[in-house]
Amino acid sequence: MIRTLGLLALVVLILGCAPARESARVVRVIDGDTIVVLLNGKEERVRYIGIDTPELGTMCGVKARLVNSLLVSGKVVQLEKDVSERDRYGRLLRYVYADGVMVNARLVEEGHAKVATYPPDVKYRGLFLRLLVVGSC
Numbered sequence: 070m071i072r073t074l075g076l077l078a079l080v081v082l083i084l085g086c087a088p089a090r091e092s093a094r095v096v097r098v099i100d101g102d103t104i105v106v107l108l109n110g111k112e113e114r115v116r117y118i119g120i121d122t123p124e125l126g127t128m129c130g131v132k133a134r135l136v137n138s139l140l141v142s143g144k145v146v147q148l149e150k151d152v153s154e155r156d157r158y159g160r161l162l163r164y165v166y167a168d169g170v171m172v173n174a175r176l177v178e179e180g181h182a183k184v185a186t187y188p189p190d191v192k193y194r195g196l197f198l199r200l201l202v203v204g205s206c
Contacts, residue, residue, distance in 0.1 A: 089149070089150070090147040091147065091148045092145055092146070092147055093108040093113070093115075093146060093148055094106060094143075094144070094145050094146075095141045095142055095143060095144055095145075095146055095167075098134060098137050098142055100124075100130065100133070100134045101122025101123065101133025101134050101136070101176065101182060102116060102117040102120055102121060102133070102137070102173075102176070102182060103115065103116050103160065104137070104141060104146075106146065108161075113161050114158075114159070114160040114161065115162075115165065116156055116158075116160040116161070116162055116163075117164070117165055117172065117173045117182075118151050118162050118173060118186075118190050119164070119173055119184065119185065119190065119191070119193055119194060119197050120173050120177055120182040120183065120185055121182060121183050121184075121185035122134075122176065122182045122183075128206070129181070129206040132181060132206055133181040133182065136176065136181050137176065137181075140167050140170075140175060140176075141167045141172060144168070146166060146167045146172075147165070147167075148161070148164070148165060148166075149164040149166065150162070150163060151190040151191070151192045153189065153190050162190060164192075171193075173197070174193065174196060174197060177200045177201055178200040178202065180205020180206060181205070183201070
């Protein structure tokens with residue numbers, strides 16, 4: 070009985086520590102680090118937290134947008150909030166997961182994004198820095 074209660078408490082503790090995520094369908098990819106999703110019946114622009122991709126006017130920017138599109142277009146993604154709700158442009162700030170993979174991290178790992186964290190939204194800064202590929206497009 071005590072062992073069962075201990076296991077139950079452990080499960081509750083683990084589930085309670087898991088980050089809350091919302092599901093949304095991607096309706097458009099703007100660039101390498103911004104998408105438009107349908108969330109609760111409303112279209113919302115989402116800016117990926119912790120990364121920055123090159124501008125679309127550059128070859129690397131076009132490539133980052135293409136990779137982002139391959140990762141998320143038309144999919145139901147999970148959105149994880151850090152501290153801030155929105156940026157100064159009104160976009161939701163989120164970590165984005167597609168097919169169980171954090172897209173923010175994948176873009177850094179593949180060299181399509183640089184690390185760009187702004188307090189207080191620094192939850193995965195260490196992960197992004199470990200994944201950073203220097204000198205990639």
